[in-house]
Every structure is written in structure tokens, then in C-alpha cells.
Amino acid sequence: MDTIIENCKLINKTGNFNVGIKNGKIAKISKIPFEGGKKIDIKGNLLLPGFIDPHVHFRDPGLTQKEDFKTGSESAANGGFTTVIDMPNTIPKTNTYDALKEKIAIADEKSIVNYELQAGWNTLEEMEKIISLNPIAFKVFMDLEDNETLEQIFKDLGTLKESTPYNGLVAVHCENKAIINEETNKLKQKEENIPLDYSYARPAKAEDESVKQAIELARKNNLNLHICHLSSKKSLNLARKNNVSYEFTPHHLLLDNSAYNTYGTMIKTNPPLREAKYKINISDIDENTIIGTDHAPHTLEDKNQGVWSSSPGIPALETVVPLLLTQVNRGNLDLKLIPKILSKNAAKLYNLKNKGSIAIGKDADFTVIDLKKEGKINIENFKTKAQYSPFDGQEYAGEAVMTIINGKIVANKL
């Protein structure tokens, strides 16, 4: 053994366990103590499979004043995450072979957590080249494209699936561009706009229409659809009915659009926070849910440019775990769902075969949880460059106290 993690509680099991690690893999799980290796005593806390965030924006290259792969990955580790999936809307976009190659070099050099990269869509010819670098999926921002372009993108992705080893997984930002434009233009007629207007400029029906369209296009082209940051209840019902996977962010679960009156453009995000009656809630989390934080850091300056010009996005890697564990402590969320929604389900969707559970032979990636640890969220302790959060100052119960990757501690608050 290289390392032995001692005094571990495991979910659904009684008693304390010891977990042996050899060459970065789980080699032994036993109640009976054993010797031979460096010891990590986690003091009776809960050992969970390393958390996976399938939706982060690390802004590297091109936007590193907002975040870079070093600070982003440190933020992930500090928040309890061992693996992240980064989005392609950097500068340049990660939609060419060269740009993906460049990002892999950056991430290899700077990341302290495991990472996977999504690629942006491009011509079929370019996407064929991109596939040789194994992006984990293609991402389509449906809010930025018109219908004709979307038809073509999905058709090309279908062809790509036939002609290359591409697995056919397409992750989508679902909001309908035409509806957004129409509603935004209406609201701009008002004499003065307030942050709350943003919620109505991109209404739930824009998301619902887009989800419907994405499901149709994916079916037509034999693609495997995954819906990012799903926020509308109706969209959720559509996804469930059609057996399509989806992610929830912590802010869409926990805040409604009345928060715009408190936090202003700080909580501007896409899709926007919704009216209480249309939104998803903690009670919508089930066995199949995936939490994707949509960690979308910006500078304070970028966040303070008025209703229409402020950058949309909220950093979330360092708040999501205490926020969800607080819901567990309040009895609103079953503890047994935590390893599923934060690790297992994303590992399955993205085919991360060695991740998502604690078993012999799996990668030695762990998140250690102290369910009773209380505190107040404090952005001053964040590793992200983004210095804002609507949850700053909020009391929590339950925290990730240690993050272990390949058997090595990358963050420690024990």
C-alpha cells in the first residue's frame, strides 16, 4: 500500500473502515486495520467518491482576468471536487483542433484536479480533427444560434458520430434565441430597467421551447442529449418524459427571481433565476439528478455594467457542497443522494469508468464530508478569482473537509 485512509465512515454501512491505496487506485477496503503505507486519519468522517462537476468555466485561455486553470482547479479542490468538465467558451473558442490542443497543454500544466474538456461545434471537417483529441462531448449554446444553424449543427454531429469514434454526446444550453430577442426588445421599451427585468427577458418558455427543439434534433440525428443548467419545471418534465439527462445548478435550486431585488446584477445568469411558480426546487432532486455548478466567474467590473451589459454567471464551486449538505441537515434532501448527484451520475453519463464510486480498482479520488461542521460562507476564503456570491455570509451545516486525488490530499480543512 502507498497510503491508508483510516477511520472512514462509508455511506449505507455501519462501523469504521480503512481504505488502502496503491498506485493511485483503491486496493483494499477493510474494517480490520492493516499496515504498510502513509496514513491519513479522517477521524470518523464520511468518505465519498470524489465529486465531479460536469460544468465549469475556467476561462483559460483568453479570459484569465476572470479565472484560470490554476485558480479554477484550486477552487474546485477547495470546494470538494476531484474532477471538472470545462466549457469551450474561452478565447479562442475550443472549437478547433489547435485550440483544444492548446487548452489541453494549459490544463495539464496548471490543473490540480482531474479535468475533461468539451469542444465547441464547427465545420464537420474541423470536428473530425477535434475528435482525435478526445473531447468528452460537444457543447452547443442554443441561445446563440438560429434554427437553421441548429439544424445543421445537429446534422453534422450525427454524421460525425457515424464516421468517427465520437460517442454522440451533446451538451446543450437550452434557451430559444428568437424568444429571448423578442422579450428583451419589449422590455427595453420601458423607461428604466431593473435587474429583475432580466428574468422576464429570458422567460421559462424560451427554455421550454429550446428543450423541446433539442430533444427533437437529438432524436432525429441519433445523438445522446444532455441538458445543462435546467431551470424550468416544465423543461424538467419534458426531459424526464423523454429520458434525457440534465443538470441543476445550486442557484437555480435555491434562489428565485425575487433575489434580483436583493443582489442586482451580481446574480445575473443564464438561464436567469425564475419566478417561484416556474422553477425547479430541492424536492425535484432524485436518483438521476446531476448537479453541475455552472461555475461562471467574472470580475466585479464585468458584473456591474447594468442590466443588459453585465456579464452573466455565478461562481459556485466553493458554495455548492455546504449549501446541499445544509439541505440534508434540514431534512430536505436524502444524504444517500449526495454521492449520486455529485459523483456517480456524472461519471456514468460521461463514461468516466474509474470514477463515481468507492470500490477496488477505482481511482483513489475522494471527498471527505463532515456533516456536522457549521460555519458561514465567506468569499474571502475562496480560491476562485471571482469575488462575489449571493450566498456570502449564509450559515451552513455540513462541509467538505478534505479532497483527495489519486491518493494525495489536495485540500485539507480537517
Ligand SMILES: NC(=O)N[C@@H](CC(=O)O)C(=O)O
Ligand atoms: N451561465 C452563464 O450565465 N454564463 C456562462 C455561459 C453559460 O453557461 O451559458 C459564462 O460562461 O459566463
Ligand SMILES: [Zn+2]
Ligand atoms: Zn449555459
Ligand SMILES: [Zn+2]
Ligand atoms: Zn455554463
